[in-house]
Amino acid sequence: MAKDELSAGFTGTPTEPPTDVRKVAKTATDAVSREANAVVAGAADHPYTATGLALTVGALAFAIGYVMGRSSIDNGRSYWR
Helix, strand or coil, rough: CCCCCCCCCCCCCCCCCHHHHHHHHHHHHHHHHHHHHHHHHHHHCHHHHHHHHHHHHHHHHHHHHHHHHHHCCCCCCCCCC
């Protein structure tokens, strides 16, 4: 009994190629995968540039968040009188 091969579910390939939404989703997934691989390869070839870009983007994001946070501070007027 333990030596019997068990197979459950569909293990083959679909007979119809994907169409409409599934085809667009697969194409988009393939494009994102290619771009991610290109970014990884570029970062591996130029580690200092990648680090500099990451730090620059992080510093800009921090600065924007800081400015937005400071602008939301109460300016002295009270709503409760």
